Amino acid sequence: MNLLVTGGYGFIGSNFILYWLKEHPNDRIINVDVCTYAAVQKNLESLKNDERYVMVKADICNYEMMELVVDLYQVDCIVNFAAESHNSNSIINPTSFYRTNLLGIQTLMEVTRNNSRIKRIHHISTCEVYGDMPLDSDNKFDEEHALGGNSPYSSSKACGQLAARAYYKTYGIPITISVCSNNYGPYQFPEKLIPLFVSNMLEGRPLTLYAESNYKREWLHVEDHCRAIEAILLRGKIGEIYNIGSGVEKSVEEISDIILKYFNGNENQKVIVPSRPSHDRRYLLDCNKITRELLWKPMINFEDGIISTIDWYVNNKDWWKPLIEKSTVNERKWENV
Numbered sequence: 001m002n003l004l005v006t007g008g009y010g011f012i013g014s015n016f017i018l019y020w021l022k023e024h025p026n027d028r029i030i031n032v033d034v035c036t037y038a039a040v041q042k043n044l045e046s047l048k049n050d051e052r053y054v055m056v057k058a059d060i061c062n063y064e065m066m067e068l069v070v071d072l073y074q075v076d077c078i079v080n081f082a083a084e085s086h087n088s089n090s091i092i093n094p095t096s097f098y099r100t101n102l103l104g105i106q107t108l109m110e111v112t113r114n115n116s117r118i119k120r121i122h123h124i125s126t127c128e129v130y131g132d133m134p135l136d137s138d139n140k141f142d143e144e145h146a147l148g149g150n151s152p153y154s155s156s157k158a159c160g161q162l163a164a165r166a167y168y169k170t171y172g173i174p175i176t177i178s179v180c181s182n183n184y185g186p187y188q189f190p191e192k193l194i195p196l197f198v199s200n201m202l203e204g205r206p207l208t209l210y211a212e213s214n215y216k217r218e219w220l221h222v223e224d225h226c227r228a229i230e231a232i233l234l235r236g237k238i239g240e241i242y243n244i245g246s247g248v249e250k251s252v253e254e255i256s257d258i259i260l261k262y263f264n265g266n267e268n269q270k271v272i273v274p275s276r277p278s279h280d281r282r283y284l285l286d287c288n289k290i291t292r293e294l295l296w297k298p299m300i301n302f303e304d305g306i307i308s309t310i311d312w313y314v315n316n317k318d319w320w321k322p323l324i325e326k327s328t329v330n331e332r333k334w335e336n337v
């Protein structure tokens, strides 16, 4: 199979490409990435001379270019990871988020509409599209829950998901969609919580926590996410949405405590900063559908996964150090928006 992966230089995309080629050695991957600041070429350095891997620097919003790539490489299936992915950035520069996260997937849908060879286009979405819930809620978001992202990031992802669904309903485009909780693991850009806090500890910087640091997230190891996408590509039913999560919730405060404990740090290393606007309280996914229908469940427990992830950043300083300067996120900018 010729698999077109978009955003393959990003955190989840690069983990997915490495995972897929290991598990499916006869397939070929075409990685289309426009190379924003979040793209890290060296994630896929090991594939440099691998005949099964091709990289094309291109924008998923460019219809002509995407059509050319799909024809040239005889693409059978598309997996769309490409996105602007940082909530805080979306508050400063919303336009680029709606462009890639909505018009990007709509362009890929249009390319698929005009190409009968493509048998499936899978879109990667996020739990944030369901809006948020109270901290003490007993509910979970299932796949039927109304969409309602609160930030430009989450609402642009919700718009993209709706566009994919509309192409299925209107034109019968062979889509599947997955809606995943927060991921952690190796190769995550050091502007995101876990690598940010680990790099801050290693470089003597404080851990910056929002005032509402009791807000929770559901954490899934990126390798379990890759396995779930694999299950959907192989067994998922066209037109369906699948939630992917672990059920393990930790607040930002709890994550910071785990990291402080790992480094024998103390409370004084925490600094409270104002929360960003539209900071969501909590999302928790109901993942019965993917477990019941596709027999997927997470294999990495959080306690092991978080320690091996911290170890990875400790042992791969050369990977994240040059990226720190590239980060465009400033968590103290809110008074100006």
Ligand SMILES: NC(=O)c1ccc[n+]([C@@H]2O[C@H](COP(=O)([O-])OP(=O)(O)OC[C@H]3O[C@@H](n4cnc5c(N)ncnc54)[C@H](O)[C@@H]3O)[C@@H](O)[C@H]2O)c1
Pocket: 006, 007, 008, 009, 010, 011, 012, 013, 032, 033, 034, 035, 036, 037, 038, 039, 040, 058, 059, 060, 061, 080, 081, 082, 083, 084, 085, 086, 100, 104, 124, 125, 126, 127, 157, 179, 180, 181, 182, 183, 184, 189
């Ligand atoms: N990270 C998480 O915890 C998480 C959780 C659920 C869902 N998701 C979703 O998973 C996907 C991947 O997330 P990530 O954390 O790996 O993101 P990331 O920011 O690490 O990587 C995004 C990649 O997309 C590329 N890209 C951006 N705009 C593009 C464009 N117009 N054309 C081509 N390439 C473009 C970037 O260069 C980058 O390599 C996103 O769709 C995100 O919404 C992420």
